[in-house]
Every structure is written in C-alpha cells, then in structure tokens.
Amino acid sequence: MAKEHDDTIASRISRVLADRIIRGELAPDARLRQDHIAEEFGTSHVPVREAFRRLEAQGLAVNLPRRGVRVASFDLKEVREVAEMRAALEGLALRHAAQHLTPAILDAAEEATREGDAASDVYAWEEANRRFHRLILAPSDMARLLAAIDDLHAASARFLFSAWQSGWEKRTDHDHRAILAALRQGRADEAAAILQKHVQWIGRAPVRTASGSTREAFAIVG
Amino acid sequence: MAKEHDDTIASRISRVLADRIIRGELAPDARLRQDHIAEEFGTSHVPVREAFRRLEAQGLAVNLPRRGVRVASFDLKEVREVAEMRAALEGLALRHAAQHLTPAILDAAEEATREGDAASDVYAWEEANRRFHRLILAPSDMARLLAAIDDLHAASARFLFSAWQSGWEKRTDHDHRAILAALRQGRADEAAAILQKHVQWIGRAPVRTASGSTREAFAIVG
DNA sequence: GAATTAAAAATTATCTATAATTTGGAAGGA
DNA sequence: TCCTTCCAAATTATAGATAATTTTTAATTC
Numbered sequence: 006m007a008k009e010h011d012d013t014i015a016s017r018i019s020r021v022l023a024d025r026i027i028r029g030e031l032a033p034d035a036r037l038r039q040d041h042i043a044e045e046f047g048t049s050h051v052p053v054r055e056a057f058r059r060l061e062a063q064g065l066a067v068n069l070p071r072r073g074v075r076v077a078s079f080d081l082k083e084v085r086e087v088a089e090m091r092a093a094l095e096g097l098a099l100r101h102a103a104q105h106l107t108p109a110i111l112d113a114a115e116e117a118t119r120e121g122d123a124a125s126d127v128y129a130w131e132e133a134n135r136r137f138h139r140l141i142l143a144p145s146d147m148a149r150l151l152a153a154i155d156d157l158h159a160a161s162a163r164f165l166f167s168a169w170q171s172g173w174e175k176r177t178d179h180d181h182r183a184i185l186a187a188l189r190q191g192r193a194d195e196a197a198a199i200l201q202k203h204v205q206w207i208g209r210a211p212v213r214t215a216s217g218s219t220r221e222a223f224a225i226v227g
Numbered sequence: 228m229a230k231e232h233d234d235t236i237a238s239r240i241s242r243v244l245a246d247r248i249i250r251g252e253l254a255p256d257a258r259l260r261q262d263h264i265a266e267e268f269g270t271s272h273v274p275v276r277e278a279f280r281r282l283e284a285q286g287l288a289v290n291l292p293r294r295g296v297r298v299a300s301f302d303l304k305e306v307r308e309v310a311e312m313r314a315a316l317e318g319l320a321l322r323h324a325a326q327h328l329t330p331a332i333l334d335a336a337e338e339a340t341r342e343g344d345a346a347s348d349v350y351a352w353e354e355a356n357r358r359f360h361r362l363i364l365a366p367s368d369m370a371r372l373l374a375a376i377d378d379l380h381a382a383s384a385r386f387l388f389s390a391w392q393s394g395w396e397k398r399t400d401h402d403h404r405a406i407l408a409a410l411r412q413g414r415a416d417e418a419a420a421i422l423q424k425h426v427q428w429i430g431r432a433p434v435r436t437a438s439g440s441t442r443e444a445f446a447i448v449g
Numbered sequence: 450g451a452a453t454t455a456a457a458a459a460t461t462a463t464c465t466a467t468a469a470t471t472t473g474g475a476a477g478g479a
Numbered sequence: 480t481c482c483t484t485c486c487a488a489a490t491t492a493t494a495g496a497t498a499a500t501t502t503t504t505a506a507t508t509c
Binding site for chain 1: 234235237238273276277280281284285286292293305308309311312315316318319369370371372375
Binding site for chain 4: 235236237270271272273274293294295
C-alpha cells in the first residue's frame with residue numbers, strides 16, 4: 006500500500022545520496038555533478054538539483070553557486086557541536102516522551118540495545134542504536150523536534166562510519182540500560198540526564214590515512 | 228561589491244516567499260502554485276521548485292507530491308515546541324558564546340534592546356529582538372547550531388505576527404537587561420537560565436477572526 | 450452516485466545561455 | 480634549453496528556459 010506513490014524522484018535521489026555520504030562512499034569535498042547523477046538515475050538534472058537542496062538543508066552537502074555542489078566536510082569541532090545539539094534536543098524530547106512511554110516500548114528499546122550489543126559491524130550497531138533512540142523519543146510526538154534529531158543522527162552516523170570504517174569491537178551498552186531502568190521507575194529527569202551525558206561521549210579511534218600514516222578520528226558513539 | 232553574484236534565483240525566491248509566509252501575507256494552507264510564482268518573478272518554474280525544497284526544510288511549507296505545495300499550518304502545540312527548542316538550543320549557544328563576548332558586543336546588544344523597547348510596531352520589535360539574540364549567540368561560532376536557531380526564529384516571528392497583526396504595545400524588556408547584566412558579571416550559566424525562561428514565555432492576544440468573532444492567539448514574545 | 454471526459458497543475462525532459470575551469474601555447478627570465 | 484607565468488581559446492558544467500508528459504482535480508453525463 007502507498008507503495009512509493011507519495012515519492013518523487015528528487016526525494017529518492019536525496020535519500021540515496023544521503024546514504025552514500027553517511028556511509029562514506031562519497032568522501033568529504035567530493036563533487037556531486039548533476040549531469041552524472043542524473044544519468045545514473047536515468048533522469049534529467051532537474052530533480053537532481055532538488056535533491057541537492059535537501060542535502061544542503063541537512064548539512065550533508067554545500068553549494069557554491071555556479072561552481073557546483075560538494076559533499077560537506079567536517080572536523081572535530083563539528084562532531085562536538087552535533088553531540089551537544091543532540092544532548093540538548095534529545096534531553097528535551099525524552100522529558101516530553103517519558104509520560105507517554107509504555108512497557109511495550111521500553112521492551113522494544115531493550116531489544117534494540119541487545120541487538121546493538123550483538124552487532125558484528127559498525128553499520129548494524131548504528132542501526133540498532135538509532136532505533137533505540139527513536140523508540141524512546143518518538144512518543145514525545147513533537148514532529149519538528151524529531152525531524153531535527155533525525156538530521157543530527159545522520160551527521161552522527163557519518164562521523165562514526167568515518168572513524169570506524171573497520172575495526173569495530175562489540176561492547177555492552179550500560180548507558181542504554183541505565184536509561185531504561187530510570188524510565189521504568191518513572192525517573193524521567195534522571196533518564197534524560199544520563200541520555201545527555203551518553204550522547205556527548207566522543208570516542209576516538211586510529212584511522213589509516215591514504216598516505217599510509219595514522220591519525221586519530223573522533224565520533225559520537227551513543 | 229559581490230553584489231548578488233553568489234546568489235541564485237532560487238535562493239532569492241525562497242527568501243521572498245519565506246518573508247511573505249512569516250509576515251502572514253501568505254496564510255497557512257495557501258497553495259503555492261509554481262507557475263504563478265514563476266510568472267511573478269519572471270522566471271521559469273525550475274528555480275521555483277528549488278525554492279520550495281528550501282521552504283520545506285525550514286518548515287514553512289509542506290509538499291504533497293503531485294498535488295502541490297502549501298504554506299505550512301501551525302497550532303499552539305507547535306508554538307510550544309518551537310519555544311522549547313529555542314530554549315534548549317539558545318541556552319547551549321549562549322553557554323558557548325559567553326566566553327567570547329566583548330564589551331562592544333554587549334553594548335550593541337543593549338542598544339538592540341533599547342530599539343526594541345522603542346519599537347512602534349511588531350515588525351520593528353521583532354527585528355530588534357532577533358538582532359539581540361543573534362548578537363549574543365553568534366560568538367559561539369557554531370554554524371550548524373546558529374542556522375538551526377535562525378530557522379526557529381523564523382517560525383517564532385511567524386507565530387508572533389499571526390497573533391499581533393495589530394495592537395502592539397510598547398514594553399520594557401527586563402529579561403534582556405537581566406541577561407546582559409549577568410553576562411557582564413561573567414555569570415554565564417545564570418544568563419543562560421534567564422534566556423531559557425525568557426524564550427519559553429508565551430504571550431496571548433485576542434485576534435479577530437474572519438467571521439467577526441474573537442479567539443485567543445498565542446506566540447513566543449522573547 | 451458512479452463513470453467519463455476535460456482542464457489545470459505538477460513533474461520531468463530537452464534545449465540554450467552563461468559562467469568556471471582547464472589547456473595550450475607564447476613571452477619572459479634564469 | 481628549461482622552467483615559470485600569463486593570457487586566450489576550448490572544454491566542461493551549472494543555471495535557467497522551454498517543451499513534453501503524467502497526474503490530479505473538476506465538470507459533465509448517464
């Protein structure tokens with residue numbers, strides 16, 4: 006039902022490109038040539054340009070008029086910025102969502118945490134992590150806030166994949182469990198406080214650069 | 228210099244339409260017909276469509292694929308939501324900006340407050356108010372955060388103009404002065420706390436509806 | 450009220466103009 | 480001679496205009 010009828014070519018292109026940027030298949034500063042992309046998707050450049058405007062708004066691409074669109078670059082400063090914005094907004098969302106959380110939702114969130122702990126690669130972990138956050142925040146029923154958080158999660162995931170392309174290690178997410186425990190006991194403010202700390206934790210990993218040397222990469226790991 | 232070289236037709240259209248929506252010249256749910264707008268601006272509909280994507284991302288318009296674009300509607304719930312998001316994000320920005328604030332900036336912010344107090348209509352007041360907030364937050368130097376705050380200010384202004392189309396009364400902004408006083412004394416956290424309260428204050432005003440009766444309208448007045 | 454047709458509007462394709470970039474010398478200097 | 484720098488022509492890509500197509504909405508008929 007509703008197959009993909011409510012879906013324009015532009016939105017499909019923007020989703021696919023966003024995914025490639027997030028996964029690092031399109032590197033920072035890489036040019037996005039509208040005619041090439043149009044050809045790949047078998048369309049004209051018009052919907053491609055519309056997709057570009059969406060990517061710009063998400064902060065995944067930057068446009069230089071008459072000089073083309075490039076994948077947005079990022080640095081440690083922006084990782085920190087996104088972490089703090091997530092802390093502020095997710096804390097707000099959780100305080101509103103708390104009163105609408107049901108045992109069923111909390112159970113689903115715990116299951117997402119287990120799946121994250123069991124994840125064998127960083128992509129699977131990120132998917133489970135994002136699901137956890139979305140599950141406990143969605144009942145806030147604040148559309149604008151949730152959309153903003155989604156865009157921040159996209160940025161987070163990009164930082165994460167950039168740092169941990171390989172070498173992912175399983176670990177147990179104690180923060181998620183502490184958040185769920187607090188929520189089960191109706192301690193919403195405590196849960197929000199843990200969440201805010203949790204989201205601001207920035208992990209670091211050594212990354213092999215193109216030139217063979219290694220540098221440190223940073224990413225939000227919550 | 229640099230006249231409007233770094234400016235596309237699409238961005239100009241999106242700015243003009245955003246302004247009309249914010250000022251209430253384009254009412255909620257009003258249809259935005261791409262061909263009509265294209266004709267008005269003396270262009271084709273292609274840049275108009277790109278402008279629509281930007282308005283969508285700002286939350287000022289909604290797109291129903293193949294059925295056209297409409298001005299986004301809003302309600303008290305969204306006014307509250309925007310107020311809380313502004314509180315969260317402006318608080319964050321101020322805590323980062325505080326250490327970079329100079330006496331010159333604080334003087335300029337005080338001047339903006341005076342201009343707001345002296346404003347004779349709601350449009351002048353909003354301009355001065357926005358300038359105050361931008362002045363004290365910009366030194367945080369967090370581009371993504373400031374862009375998000377700008378979009379929330381646009382939404383705020385729309386709510387305000389919708390409620391106070393006429394009947395604006397001068398008043399003295401004690402909150403702004405308390406914020407500046409705290410900042411001058413280096414009490415950043417206190418300033419941020421006042422700002423957060425300030426931004427969440429929702430004023431109400433009676434509004435004459437089309438049918439002649441009156442209803443209450445709500446808006447962020449900080 | 451359901452079905453059919455006509456009109457309007459959105460989406461996408463194709464085409465054109467213009468700006469930006471690259472390339473290929475030519476001139477000048479060491 | 481070799482290298483660098485500068486300029487102009489050629490190439491490439493973006494931005495926008497115009498044209499074609501599909502979809503939705505309205506009107507009309509049965």
